[in-house]
Amino acid sequence: AAAAVAVDRARGLNLPKLELIRFAAQGEVAAAGFPHADNVSPAILGFFTVISSYRPLKVISLPPPKNVGFVIATPEVSFDTRLARSILPKTVELHRVVYNTGRVATFIAGLTTNNLRLMGMGMSDSIVEPARERLIPGLSDVREAAVEAGAQGVAISGAGPSVIALVDLTEGNAERVAVAMNEAFSRSGVKSQTICTKPGPGARIVRVWRV
Amino acid sequence: AAAAVAVDRARGLNLPKLELIRFAAQGEVAAAGFPHADNVSPAILGFFTVISSYRPLKVISLPPPKNVGFVIATPEVSFDTRLARSILPKTVELHRVVYNTGRVATFIAGLTTNNLRLMGMGMSDSIVEPARERLIPGLSDVREAAVEAGAQGVAISGAGPSVIALVDLTEGNAERVAVAMNEAFSRSGVKSQTICTKPGPGARIVRVWRV
Incomplete structure (x- = not known):
C-alpha cells in the first residue's frame, strides 16, 4: 500500500x-x-x-469514535499466513452466517454511533476464528484475560497470529489490557510483544528526496 | 408482536x-x-x-434517515412461508459469506450516516435471494424496473413473496417506482398490490376499553 x-x-x-x-x-x-x-x-x-x-x-x-484504542499482542510463534488462509472452511453452516451477520451489523452500528460496547460485541466471529483458533496457542485464555482487564472485544488480527483487543481510552485501561494479554500468553509458554495504539490515517508521503 | x-x-x-x-x-x-x-x-x-x-x-x-421511503409490491401468488424457509441452503460457500458481509456492513453504514445510496447497495444478497428467486415470478424484472424508476435498492421482503424497494423521498419517486414494479409483475402475468410507506414506530396501544 x-x-x-x-x-x-x-x-x-x-x-x-x-x-x-x-x-x-x-x-x-x-x-x-x-x-x-x-x-x-x-x-x-x-x-x-x-x-x-x-x-x-x-x-x-x-471515521472511528475518538476514544477507540487497540491493544495488539503478537505471540512469538512461527506462522504461515497461507496456511491460515488455507484452513478456512470452504462452506459455512447457515446458522453461523446468521450469527456473523448480526455481529457485523452490530460492529458497524457501534462504530458509526460511537458505541464501543457494540463494537466490542461485534468483534466476535463464529466462522473464521474457530478454524484458526488452534494456530494461536492460548487464544481463548488471552481473550478472557483481555475482557477481564476491561477490553470491549477481542479478535484475531487479520489472519493472525496477533490478537487485537478494543479498549475505551476514556476508561484508560489499555496498559492493563496489554499486561493481561502478555501474561495470558506466558501461561501457555509463549512470549509476546504488545502495542497500545489507535486507528490512524492511511499511507502518506513523509519526505521527498529529489535527485 | x-x-x-x-x-x-x-x-x-x-x-x-x-x-x-x-x-x-x-x-x-x-x-x-x-x-x-x-x-x-x-x-x-x-x-x-x-x-x-x-x-x-x-x-x-x-432510527432511519428521514427521507427513507419504501415501496412494497405484493404479487397475487400462493406462497408458503415454511417452504420459503425450507429451501434455504444448509451451508453457504465462503465467497458468498464475504459478499454478504460487505453488503450488510454497507447497509448499516448507510443507515447510520444517512446515505441511502449505501443502504440500497447493501440490500443485495447472494445467499437467501438466489434460493428464493424461483418462488417469485418475474422477480429479476421487477428488481430492474424498480431501480430504473429510481429505487436505491430492492430486496425480497422477509421470506416473500412481497418485494420491497428503497426510495429516497427527497427525490419523490415512490409512486413512479410503484407503477414500475406493478407493470413488471404484469409482464410475468401476475397481478400485484403496491404500497408506498415509511419505516414506523413499533406496536402501541391505540385504545383501551375497560369492561
Whole structure:
C-alpha cells in the first residue's frame, strides 16, 4: 500500500485512491496467494474501511469514535499466513452466517454511533476464528484475560497470529489490557510483544528526496 | 408482536421490550416452524433493528434517515412461508459469506450516516435471494424496473413473496417506482398490490376499553 502511494507520487500519477487500492491488492498475491483488498484498503484510506463490493470495487471509509484504542499482542510463534488462509472452511453452516451477520451489523452500528460496547460485541466471529483458533496457542485464555482487564472485544488480527483487543481510552485501561494479554500468553509458554495504539490515517508521503 | 404488547398492558405487566420480543418470537413457530425474532423485533421496537445475539437475546434499534421511503409490491401468488424457509441452503460457500458481509456492513453504514445510496447497495444478497428467486415470478424484472424508476435498492421482503424497494423521498419517486414494479409483475402475468410507506414506530396501544 505504501509502495503504491510512493510510486503514485514519484511518477506524478495522482491516481484516485480506489486505483491505488486496486494495484496494492495485487501485492497480496505474495502474502495470501491471491489479490484481496482487506489490508490495503485501510492502509491507503486509513481508519476503518468496508469493502462494499469487488465487482466493481467499492470501498467506504468510516471515521472511528475518538476514544477507540487497540491493544495488539503478537505471540512469538512461527506462522504461515497461507496456511491460515488455507484452513478456512470452504462452506459455512447457515446458522453461523446468521450469527456473523448480526455481529457485523452490530460492529458497524457501534462504530458509526460511537458505541464501543457494540463494537466490542461485534468483534466476535463464529466462522473464521474457530478454524484458526488452534494456530494461536492460548487464544481463548488471552481473550478472557483481555475482557477481564476491561477490553470491549477481542479478535484475531487479520489472519493472525496477533490478537487485537478494543479498549475505551476514556476508561484508560489499555496498559492493563496489554499486561493481561502478555501474561495470558506466558501461561501457555509463549512470549509476546504488545502495542497500545489507535486507528490512524492511511499511507502518506513523509519526505521527498529529489535527485 | 401486537398481541404481546396488548397482553402486557391488559395484565399491567410492564415487561421490558426485550421480554415482549422473546414472547412474540414464540408466535413465529406457527408461521416459520421455529421461534425467531426477525419480524417481531422491529414490530415491537419500530424502525430498523439488528439482532446482535440470540444467546443472550440482544436487539438494537436504529432510527432511519428521514427521507427513507419504501415501496412494497405484493404479487397475487400462493406462497408458503415454511417452504420459503425450507429451501434455504444448509451451508453457504465462503465467497458468498464475504459478499454478504460487505453488503450488510454497507447497509448499516448507510443507515447510520444517512446515505441511502449505501443502504440500497447493501440490500443485495447472494445467499437467501438466489434460493428464493424461483418462488417469485418475474422477480429479476421487477428488481430492474424498480431501480430504473429510481429505487436505491430492492430486496425480497422477509421470506416473500412481497418485494420491497428503497426510495429516497427527497427525490419523490415512490409512486413512479410503484407503477414500475406493478407493470413488471404484469409482464410475468401476475397481478400485484403496491404500497408506498415509511419505516414506523413499533406496536402501541391505540385504545383501551375497560369492561
